[in-house]
Amino acid sequence: xxTSTLNITDRMEKQPPAWSRLLDLSDKxxxxxxxxxxxxxxxxIIVYPVxxxxxxxxxxxxxxxxxxxxxxxxxxxxxxxEDPVFWETTWxxxxxxxxxxxxxxxxxxxxxxxxxLPFRRQWPVRLSLLIPWALPLSFAGLIFAWFFHSExxxxxxxxxxFGIEGVIWFNSPSLAFAxxxxxxxxxxxxxxxxxxxxxxxxxxxxxxxxxxVDGAGRVRQFFEITLPLLKPAIVVALIFRxxxxxxxxDIPFMMTGGGPGTSTATLAMxxxxxxxxxxxxxxxxxxAVVMFALSMCVTVIYLRIIRTKE
Amino acid sequence: MHKSVMVGxxxxxxxxxxxxxxxxxxxxxxxxxxxxQPQVWRQVLDKFEAANPGTKVTIETGGNTSEAQAQYLNTIxxxxxxxxxxxxLDVIRPAQFAAAGWTSPFEGKDMSVYLPAYAxxxxxxxxxxxxxxxxxxxxxxxxxxxxEKYGIQPPKTWDELKAAVKKINGGENNPDxxxxxxxxxxxxxxxxxxxxxxxxxxxxxxxxxxxxxxKTAAVNSLKLWKSFVDEGVSKKNIAEVATxxxxxxxxxxxxxxxxxxxxxxxxxxxxxxxVVGKVGVTRLPAVAGGEQATCLGGWEWGVxxxxxxxxxxxxxxxxxxxxxxSKHMAVNGSLLPTYSPLYQDADVLKAAPWFADAKQVxxxxxxxxxxxRYNEVSEVIRTTVNAVLAGVTTPEDGAAQIEAxxxxxxR
Numbered sequence: 001x002x003t004s005t006l007n008i009t010d011r012m013e014k015q016p017p018a019w020s021r022l023l024d025l026s027d028k029x030x031x032x033x034x035x036x037x038x039x040x041x042x043x044x045i046i047v048y049p050v051x052x053x054x055x056x057x058x059x060x061x062x063x064x065x066x067x068x069x070x071x072x073x074x075x076x077x078x079x080x081x082e083d084p085v086f087w088e089t090t091w092x093x094x095x096x097x098x099x100x101x102x103x104x105x106x107x108x109x110x111x112x113x114x115x116x117l118p119f120r121r122q123w124p125v126r127l128s129l130l131i132p133w134a135l136p137l138s139f140a141g142l143i144f145a146w147f148f149h150s151e152x153x154x155x156x157x158x159x160x161x162f163g164i165e166g167v168i169w170f171n172s173p174s175l176a177f178a179x180x181x182x183x184x185x186x187x188x189x190x191x192x193x194x195x196x197x198x199x200x201x202x203x204x205x206x207x208x209x210x211x212x213v214d215g216a217g218r219v220r221q222f223f224e225i226t227l228p229l230l231k232p233a234i235v236v237a238l239i240f241r242x243x244x245x246x247x248x249x250d251i252p253f254m255m256t257g258g259g260p261g262t263s264t265a266t267l268a269m270x271x272x273x274x275x276x277x278x279x280x281x282x283x284x285x286x287x288a289v290v291m292f293a294l295s296m297c298v299t300v301i302y303l304r305i306i307r308t309k310e
Numbered sequence: 311m312h313k314s315v316m317v318g319x320x321x322x323x324x325x326x327x328x329x330x331x332x333x334x335x336x337x338x339x340x341x342x343x344x345x346x347q348p349q350v351w352r353q354v355l356d357k358f359e360a361a362n363p364g365t366k367v368t369i370e371t372g373g374n375t376s377e378a379q380a381q382y383l384n385t386i387x388x389x390x391x392x393x394x395x396x397x398x399l400d401v402i403r404p405a406q407f408a409a410a411g412w413t414s415p416f417e418g419k420d421m422s423v424y425l426p427a428y429a430x431x432x433x434x435x436x437x438x439x440x441x442x443x444x445x446x447x448x449x450x451x452x453x454x455x456x457x458e459k460y461g462i463q464p465p466k467t468w469d470e471l472k473a474a475v476k477k478i479n480g481g482e483n484n485p486d487x488x489x490x491x492x493x494x495x496x497x498x499x500x501x502x503x504x505x506x507x508x509x510x511x512x513x514x515x516x517x518x519x520x521x522x523x524x525k526t527a528a529v530n531s532l533k534l535w536k537s538f539v540d541e542g543v544s545k546k547n548i549a550e551v552a553t554x555x556x557x558x559x560x561x562x563x564x565x566x567x568x569x570x571x572x573x574x575x576x577x578x579x580x581x582x583x584x585v586v587g588k589v590g591v592t593r594l595p596a597v598a599g600g601e602q603a604t605c606l607g608g609w610e611w612g613v614x615x616x617x618x619x620x621x622x623x624x625x626x627x628x629x630x631x632x633x634x635x636s637k638h639m640a641v642n643g644s645l646l647p648t649y650s651p652l653y654q655d656a657d658v659l660k661a662a663p664w665f666a667d668a669k670q671v672x673x674x675x676x677x678x679x680x681x682x683r684y685n686e687v688s689e690v691i692r693t694t695v696n697a698v699l700a701g702v703t704t705p706e707d708g709a710a711q712i713e714a715x716x717x718x719x720x721r
Binding site for chain 1: 381384385406409410495546547550682683685694696697699701702703
């Protein structure tokens with residue numbers, strides 16, 4: 001025991017580079033050790049389920065058939081390409097994203113600028129920003145479903161007070177779609193506003209004072225100072241908003257259930273229907289893989305944009 | 311008084327889970343959907359507990375529509391969860407549950423004691439997979455007072471119904487009075503909406519698991535419902551109307567005719583109703599030259615394949631589907647009996663006089679297609695009916711879509 005300790009001490013004194021190499025190695029080992037819990041957790045709750053999803057998508061696995069899972073290769077994807085409802089729900093999802101993300105950005109920006117004004121009392125403004133954000137999505141969907149109800153809804157009531165004849169919102173695909181988009185914008189713009197507000201408060205007041213001295217107007221100050229300095233906050237907000245928009249489920253599910261027909265159903269609703277209602281896990285997995293790929297593409301594009309901007 | 315206090319105490323004790331007596335060695339959990347009067351079923355469960363000391367039964371409720379309930383049970387059962395022992399199932403589901411292996415079959419059960427339709431609905435591939443809880447079918451509810459006022463007989467065909475509505479609307483001149491309320495929302499009820507006139511033309515949808523779709527009959531069915539909207543017999547937002555909306559509108563006195571299940575009766579005679587004593591219930595009309603057809607409803611009791619108390623659970627289900635339980639539910643919950651003799655039972659008829667005529671209706675009611683993939687069949691039909699009534703799809707395109715998609719499901 002003692003001799004071996006002595007030996008090591010001897011070697012250390014004779015070969016200092018070996019010790020430093022050993023130190024390097026143990027640094028790496030330490031890093032691996034420290035990252036291991038996070039890595040393990042991530043692989044358990046993200047990597048494994050995603051791989052399992054892709055694996056299941058190559059099988060014919062339906063709990064209603066009573067048959068065991070059977071490897072079918074790309075058959076589920078083949079079915080998907082021929083499935084008109086898949087294309088309809090995917091298109092609806094893309095359309096919702098294209099309408100509600102810019103919509104929420106514009107409304108959210110306006111709300112953030114408003115909340116950033118020097119009010120004497122800040123809390124009522126901040127609270128009203130937080131409430132839509134804190135409301136569960138399905139509650140928002142249910143509340144707005146009543147707002148837009150053709151007989152009992154407040155929207156048609158207000159229209160009637162202005163002498164405009166009310167419409168049956170959920171009877172027409174385009175009106176139902178508009179009602180859903182309005183609800184999503186209402187619900188999500190406060191999230192945009194919160195992130196942008198945080199960004200606004202990092203902009204030093206002195207920049208505006210200098211601009212005042214130089215004679216720049218309010219509009220010019222917004223485009224030359226506020227907007228460029230807000231870009232990082234806006235990009236972060238856009239990434240989160242776009243991904244949640246691609247996964248839109250709760251609000252259309254509660255408001256229209258996808259109707260009339262399937263004209264307002266989203267891809268997430270179609271996945272839910274195939275897995276939970278139809279118990280067709282193979283096909284549902286294939287649909288979910290497509291949604292995963294869509295979200296990945298969008299994230300990669302945004303990350304590229306940030307990198308080139310830097 | 312004393313009894314109701316006792317029942318109340320038992321009920322609240324079971325809600326808080328504190329009632330477990332020291333001698334209870336078997337605990338059973340029964341799933342009952344919240345719209346099926348769990349408080350009345352509780353009385354039947356109390357009788358069972360009294361007759362079987364050592365067995366304690368608790369109720370879990372959830373899901374107020376057939377679809378919501380199916381989604382919940384699908385999640386529980388596909389996870390092989392053992393927490394539920396006995397399940398209440400819509401009449402359309404035993405086939406799916408049997409195919410998935412989620413219910414335990416009953417050996418050597420004599421099904422001839424039940425109405426034939428329910429013996430059939432609960433037998434899959436020669437095995438008894440569930441036992442009947444109660445019977446049901448769709449009926450035509452009508453305003454007796456208004457029909458009498460205008461000297462109109464309850465309509466035998468849909469055309470007669472239209473004429474009756476036009477006559478009454480012309481006389482009443484009340485813009486809030488709707489002629490006919492039915493289910494146009496994309497819910498399970500809309501499947502029956504489609505099938506009523508389809509069956510009335512003598513056509514079947516599925517025969518021996520094979521699709522026997524008749525496109526002309528389907529177009530006629532969709533056209534008929536659309537014509538009610540277009541001619542102002544039904545209101546324009548009928549595509550938003552679910553089963554309970556029909557019940558509420560009728561009960562508020564705003565509807566002359568309504569298509570609904572038997573449950574609507576009890577509330578139409580309740581204290582919140584504007585039409586007490588003014589309601590008639592009869593068979594649904596036929597298409598011109600066709601036969602009168604209605605949709606078979608009702609719910610069944612199944613034993614979960616994952617239950618750890620198979621024998622006790624089966625004993626409980628046998629009791630819940632006994633003639634004694636059926637009578638209790640008919641008298642106290644106005645649920646249609648699954649036993650033929652109960653339709654002439656004096657106690658039952660005292661509680662719901664129209665049950666005397668209901669047996670013939672239930673006996674001739676047609677079942678919706680029996681297939682493990684029923685959820686998909688249902689989705690195709692109900693979303694198409696909804697799209698046609700909203701004016702998004704024409705009846706011709708709708709029928710073509712139903713045919714194409716059903717072919718894929720039932721191939």
